[in-house]
Amino acid sequence: MGAKDMFANLGSIIASLMFVWAMFQQYVPYQLQHNIEKYCQILVRFVYPYIQIRFDELSGDYDFFRSEAYTAIQTYLSSRSCTQAKKLKADIAKNSQSLALRMDDHEEVADEFQGLKLWWASGKEVSNTPSWWTPEEKRYYRLTCHKRHRELILGPYLNHVIKEGKAIEARNRQRKLYTNSDSKWSHVVLKHPATFQTLAMDPEKKKEIVEDLIAFSKAEEFYERVGRAWKRGYLLYGPPGTGKSSMIAAMANLLGYDLYDLELTSVKNNTELRKLLMEVSSKAIILIEDIDCSLDLTGQRKKKKKKKEKDEAKEKKDPKQKPEKEEKETEESKVTLSGLLNFIDGLWSACGGERLIVFTTNYVEQLDPALIRSGRMDKHIELSYCRFEAFKGLAKNYLQIESHPLFGRIRELLDEANLSPADVAEHLMPKRASGDPTVSLESLIQGLEKAKEDARLKAEEEAKKNDQAAKEEAKDQEKEVTTEE
Numbered sequence: 001m002g003a004k005d006m007f008a009n010l011g012s013i014i015a016s017l018m019f020v021w022a023m024f025q026q027y028v029p030y031q032l033q034h035n036i037e038k039y040c041q042i043l044v045r046f047v048y049p050y051i052q053i054r055f056d057e058l059s060g061d062y063d064f065f066r067s068e069a070y071t072a073i074q075t076y077l078s079s080r081s082c083t084q085a086k087k088l089k090a091d092i093a094k095n096s097q098s099l100a101l102r103m104d105d106h107e108e109v110a111d112e113f114q115g116l117k118l119w120w121a122s123g124k125e126v127s128n129t130p131s132w133w134t135p136e137e138k139r140y141y142r143l144t145c146h147k148r149h150r151e152l153i154l155g156p157y158l159n160h161v162i163k164e165g166k167a168i169e170a171r172n173r174q175r176k177l178y179t180n181s182d183s184k185w186s187h188v189v190l191k192h193p194a195t196f197q198t199l200a201m202d203p204e205k206k207k208e209i210v211e212d213l214i215a216f217s218k219a220e221e222f223y224e225r226v227g228r229a230w231k232r233g234y235l236l237y238g239p240p241g242t243g244k245s246s247m248i249a250a251m252a253n254l255l256g257y258d259l260y261d262l263e264l265t266s267v268k269n270n271t272e273l274r275k276l277l278m279e280v281s282s283k284a285i286i287l288i289e290d291i292d293c294s295l296d297l298t299g300q301r302k303k304k305k306k307k308k309e310k311d312e313a314k315e316k317k318d319p320k321q322k323p324e325k326e327e328k329e330t331e332e333s334k335v336t337l338s339g340l341l342n343f344i345d346g347l348w349s350a351c352g353g354e355r356l357i358v359f360t361t362n363y364v365e366q367l368d369p370a371l372i373r374s375g376r377m378d379k380h381i382e383l384s385y386c387r388f389e390a391f392k393g394l395a396k397n398y399l400q401i402e403s404h405p406l407f408g409r410i411r412e413l414l415d416e417a418n419l420s421p422a423d424v425a426e427h428l429m430p431k432r433a434s435g436d437p438t439v440s441l442e443s444l445i446q447g448l449e450k451a452k453e454d455a456r457l458k459a460e461e462e463a464k465k466n467d468q469a470a471k472e473e474a475k476d477q478e479k480e481v482t483t484e485e
């Protein structure tokens, strides 16, 4: 039988069925129809070996809102839909940064879980009597699986679908950069291009940090089991321009976390600090840059101290200013070291979960040991001057070269001179239209030679000063001895 005959037969069968259905509806009383349908369904349920679960898009009886489960399932099915469905819908979801594809209505895709096969179908119900409180169309997903696997599907599989869907949503969503002012967070979209691939540092060290971050982000169950709040503290320290801020952006990009840049100098007191903390969402990095400048070791602000000194000097000149000074001082910030410690590991810090707290400083030796002990700052990362391994990363990134005859000379100089990755990167920026890497590398060699020479002159000057001081001390001692005699 040809395809043409087959379609002709099929057409006549469908037409006959429709005719029988129309007769059935017209001549069989409504109550009997209803009963027949009901018993048919019971019969089908008895012999049908599958179970079906329906997830509606809108939940709530009157006050409709989009179901979280439906959204998570939609995201979860998106990659399967791309490979299996014939009709797709494309859209950019709210707060998302990429195009989301999902299967169109009345499509079906298959999924597999622990060797079992399941089917997801998308459907749509159109209301015959739409009104202002019932939507015209109701969309849903229907999951079909074999009865035998009911427990596995209702428990672990559905948990897996929702968790995975939410994780994909989190990865796709636009990350935000928050900052505090007037005891409130305000935000912009975070669009920093730094990643761990573009960060130049010792590859071993970089690998260790990336693994640590990924292990943290997957360790929810571990933290729960051992009874710890799901958070981790990082201390990044090193000279200016060594990539501390870039690493934080890379962390946010790697984990898909929001970044909360906490400006301690504009927080009035500990209460305000706690309030800000409570507003931080989970999956966030709370960042306090230059911690050594924000808070001094006695728990009082350096800025405050400086201001006090200034005020005292003014007061000496003009004693009338005193009342104004006192008024201002009560207004001033009183975030203390203990307030900050509570912020990091007090009870309040555990609300929300999945947070990194990152401190940066140029002077690690000036920090209070209480602030950086394990448990508060779990991982200390030193970012140092550019050495050859880090340089190779920059050369690959900026000049797209992995070797060059000048690399030998650069390697020697990098061991002798201290240049930050920011300075090295500046030499590698495109300077000529030709884009010849030799020009950039020569410029770097000159920079390194200059840095080496400057360091030598500085060392000589220091040695001279020390010499001079030693001589003067010796003279003073001689004088003391002669006067005693």
Ligand SMILES: Nc1ncnc2c1ncn2[C@@H]1O[C@H](COP(=O)(O)OP(=O)(O)OP(=O)(O)O)[C@@H](O)[C@H]1O
Binding pocket: 198, 199, 200, 201, 238, 239, 240, 241, 242, 243, 244, 245, 246, 247, 362, 420, 421, 422, 423, 425
């Ligand atoms: N390790 C690095 N790898 C790649 N680029 C770097 C690195 N370090 C610095 N840079 C470049 O230098 C610029 C400044 O670096 P960054 O702001 O991260 O330094 P920092 O350590 O935070 O300095 P500071 O202590 O002054 O805040 C960055 O925009 C980046 O382009």
Ligand SMILES: [Mg+2]
Binding pocket: 244, 245, 246, 289, 360
């Ligand atoms: Mg910085």
